[in-house]
Amino acid sequence: MTFRFKTTNTVIFCVFALLAALPSSHADSWKSKRLAMVGEIEADVRDTSRFLGKNKLDNNVLKALKKVQRHEFVPPQLQKSAYQNRPLPIGFGQTISQPYIVAIMTDLLALKQTDRVLEIGTGSGYQAAILGEVVDKVFTIEIIEELGKIAAERLEKLGYRNIRAKIGDGYYGWPGEAPFDSIVVTAAASHIPPPLLKQLKPGGRMIIPVGSRFMVQQLVLLEKTKDDSFKTRQLLPVRFVPLTGGQP
Template sequence: DRPLPIGYGQTISQPFIVALMTDLINVGPGDVVLEVGTGSGYQAAVLSPRAAKVYSIEIIPELGERAAARLAELRYGNVEVKVGDGYYGWPAHAPFDGIVVTAAASHIPPPLVEQLAKGGRMVVPVGAPFATQFLMLVEKRQDGSITTRQLLPVGFVPLRGGGAR
């Protein structure tokens, strides 16, 4: 139960954190979910049977292409992977009922908050690279207001791209 390297300076999250993040967004059968940071495809595979559709973005082309091929080979038909900058989300498929960010951002990315559906939940590690980071739960209420909760200290690789530096 620990992170493992997957190449290109990235890691697969420990199974406990994957399960916790999945539980926190409270995804259901009709939900559309965005994952930022496909990596190996593990988190997307865990989300797949729980959601109607999972969209996953990976900034490192080699990881994104391998994960997409692996998920297709394993018949996760409701997962779509694209190579791109996840900081900006995937506006074409928004709003999302749940968003899971699998790399630490210096702040909660505003484009992701905008793409969160009313009643939706996002989990995102926030903090400086290789320093104290906290897993944050972001909820968008039905009136569009946002609440955030700091949950627990975590250690994630840094979110790359966009304004996440």
């Protein structure tokens, strides 16, 4: 009888323990995938160190990448691919960027925790979430209404209280909250909007990925000098030199 009681109890305990462990093992599985993805990104950064001018991502950026749950930012049917180092379609003709590109874009801004960052083109909200882990204040604007609403709700649900999202025309920036230490322009534009240049603090940085939705050709990093002038740097986010014999 005692034996039976013990056995039954053990079985019940095991079942409960298993049930209790299920969500956490699921979370663990996401986490381990996320860490693997970050490992891959770190290796890519080492490979492209010559182009980025560094062989290691900033610690805050690394922490953010390890923390932000990318699977929450992709459509349910693509969640299993969420931690592959690739862009994914999110509907409305838009994509969630390749994590490697998000990582180096964020890193190239050289952010400080107290910085105020403006993002043009919220998309899924993933880039905003990464920025939100690194700095105190993020402002993000999305022009596609449906997409903007979904992203804003998602960011709120995930607890990003330091991110303010709105739907609107990013060309004019967010004058009420300007100036910004950094601006990320993820939405395509035929030129860099003059109002954004104006809203950038002297010494501030702006980053623009150039290419198609699925393939970023180059990154344009703009710096506003103390005397309100500008300089751009064109960066190839890949270990590639156009001449044979060149050292990557």
